[in-house]
Amino acid sequence: MHTVAVIGAGKIGELVLSGLLRAGWPAEKLLATARRPERGAELQERYGVRLVDNATAVAEAGVLAIAVKPQDADALLAEIGAKIPADKLIISLCAGLPTSFFAARLPEGTPVVRVMTNTPALVDQAMTAISAGPHATGEHLAIAEEMFKPLGSTIRVPETQQDAVTALSGSGPAYFYLLVEAMIDAGILLGLPRQVAHELIVQTAIGSAVMLRDSGEHPVKLREAVTSPAGTTISAIRELENHGVRAALLSALEAARDRAREIAAQA
Numbered sequence: 001m002h003t004v005a006v007i008g009a010g011k012i013g014e015l016v017l018s019g020l021l022r023a024g025w026p027a028e029k030l031l032a033t034a035r036r037p038e039r040g041a042e043l044q045e046r047y048g049v050r051l052v053d054n055a056t057a058v059a060e061a062g063v064l065a066i067a068v069k070p071q072d073a074d075a076l077l078a079e080i081g082a083k084i085p086a087d088k089l090i091i092s093l094c095a096g097l098p099t100s101f102f103a104a105r106l107p108e109g110t111p112v113v114r115v116m117t118n119t120p121a122l123v124d125q126a127m128t129a130i131s132a133g134p135h136a137t138g139e140h141l142a143i144a145e146e147m148f149k150p151l152g153s154t155i156r157v158p159e160t161q162q163d164a165v166t167a168l169s170g171s172g173p174a175y176f177y178l179l180v181e182a183m184i185d186a187g188i189l190l191g192l193p194r195q196v197a198h199e200l201i202v203q204t205a206i207g208s209a210v211m212l213r214d215s216g217e218h219p220v221k222l223r224e225a226v227t228s229p230a231g232t233t234i235s236a237i238r239e240l241e242n243h244g245v246r247a248a249l250l251s252a253l254e255a256a257r258d259r260a261r262e263i264a265a266q267a
């Protein structure tokens with residue numbers, strides 16, 4: 001089991017730390033770095049992991065999980081990139097940034113793995129996609145899997161698919177939360193108390209998600225089973241189609257993919 005340092009322990013860094021601890025990773029094998037001292041103190045108090053500066057993390061950890069915003073990655077690598085020995089494994093959690101961005105700022109031969117996870121990691125239900133970058137071997141991918149499997153599901157994808165993955169599963173939880181929020185508001189419109197609307201929609205979302213996962217059925221078949229002839233569901237579906245919800249989702253995910261590309265171009 002490697003010592004893992006989370007460099008830039010914000011929201012995603014924290015969920016990696018907390019997930020590894022839940023999975024039984026010893027706290028003494030976890031390091032965290034933060035830009036603001038109060039954030040570091042918070043993490044130390046909450047998880048008992050050691051807060052260190054970036055240089056100490058580089059010196060002591062075998063795996064460096066980079067969890068800063070993509071816009072902060074260049075400055076971070078200007079600070080530590082050249083000091084990272086080539087036997088360390090770099091795991092980038094950053095949206096958009098290709099592994100070549102890191103390779104160009106690291107000593108020749110340093111292995112880089114690109115990972116796109118998502119916030120349901122907080123409840124061990126993440127979807128994490130893992131790609132080999134320069135100098136990353138099967139052994140390096142296995143280390144990334146050892147870290148992320150306990151946080152949910154993992155899949156290996158070619159790096160060329162990572163911007164699309166980011167649009168689907170990286171950002172995905174936000175789309176579902178927005179749908180749930182809108183449906184709860186619809187419940188209010190129909191006169192239900194907010195708490196009742198919340199309970200109905202959240203449990204419906206959970207039930208639908210479990211059926212999607214466990215039944216093995218195509219979503220079309222599951223939807224058809226709910227949609228009675230001349231019934232209530234088809235009336236709602238007509239409105240969804242009239243308002244272009246399907247087309248909106250296609251455009252929205254394409255926009256997310258394009259934004260990931262733009263982040264890389266601006267880095």
Ligand SMILES: NC(=O)C1=CN([C@@H]2O[C@H](COP(=O)(O)OP(=O)(O)OC[C@H]3O[C@@H](n4cnc5c(N)ncnc54)[C@H](OP(=O)(O)O)[C@@H]3O)[C@@H](O)[C@H]2O)C=CC1
Pocket residue numbers: 007008009010011012013033034035036039054067068069070072075076093094095096116117118119170171
């Ligand atoms: N949020 C999400 O759902 C997902 C995010 N990601 C990716 O994860 C990464 C992190 O996102 P997120 O956790 O949301 O962002 P946050 O802003 O919450 O976390 C980034 C953290 O890095 C710290 N930081 C920045 N520069 C340095 C530095 N030089 N040294 C040490 N710490 C530093 C920031 O400090 P400060 O607090 O001072 O800003 C902040 O705490 C991004 O690259 C994002 O693309 C990937 C998948 C999902």
Ligand SMILES: O=C(O)[C@@H]1CCC=N1
Pocket residue numbers: 095166170171
């Ligand atoms: O919005 C973002 O850029 C990050 C990456 C995927 C989810 N959140």
